[in-house]
Amino acid sequence: MLAEAEARLAQREILIQQREDTVSRRERAADLREQMADQREADADDRERIADDRETIADDRDVTHDQREYAADRREQTLDIQERQVDERARRAGLHSEALEERALAAIERSKALLAASSARLDRSRAVFERADARSRRRRAQVDRNIGSTQRLIERSRTPPGEDPNPPA
Numbered sequence: 525m526l527a528e529a530e531a532r533l534a535q536r537e538i539l540i541q542q543r544e545d546t547v548s549r550r551e552r553a554a555d556l557r558e559q560m561a562d563q564r565e566a567d568a569d570d571r572e573r574i575a576d577d578r579e580t581i582a583d584d585r586d587v588t589h590d591q592r593e594y595a596a597d598r599r600e601q602t603l604d605i606q607e608r609q610v611d612e613r614a615r616r617a618g619l620h621s622e623a624l625e626e627r628a629l630a631a632i633e634r635s636k637a638l639l640a641a642s643s644a645r646l647d648r649s650r651a652v653f654e655r656a657d658a659r660s661r662r663r664r665a666q667v668d669r670n671i672g673s674t675q676r677l678i679e680r681s682r683t684p685p686g687e688d689p690n691p692p693a
Contacts, residue, residue: 558676565669572662579655586648593641600634607631 607627 586652604631
């Protein structure tokens, strides 16, 4: 009878050891999954920082370009006004010259350049909007990752010690 009791006790100890081994493997697997999730979050944060830096540089470049374009537009407007004044004086004096026609052609070319610049400005504005939209999507993704991380922490805190919070399917 003592031998039977010792045999049952030995079997129980084997079962306990097997369960402890299983729990230990599950804990290691859960820790590994958590480390992988943390690494994915860190990688995403790095990508987001890089994208934000690129967007800041692009925004600064756009502001500089817009300032230059504004100054050029002002110069063009000043030239147009001055040419109109010269043309008006020439007409009043009864003068007609090839320079008048050349200035008219130059004014047309400047108008074309202003139109092209306006189109470029529109393209840059669209790019700014698209970068802002991308930034917003990245922020939402970051919030979603934070929510997932928090949910995992909450789930782990609710899981009794030794039990896998994410049992295999």
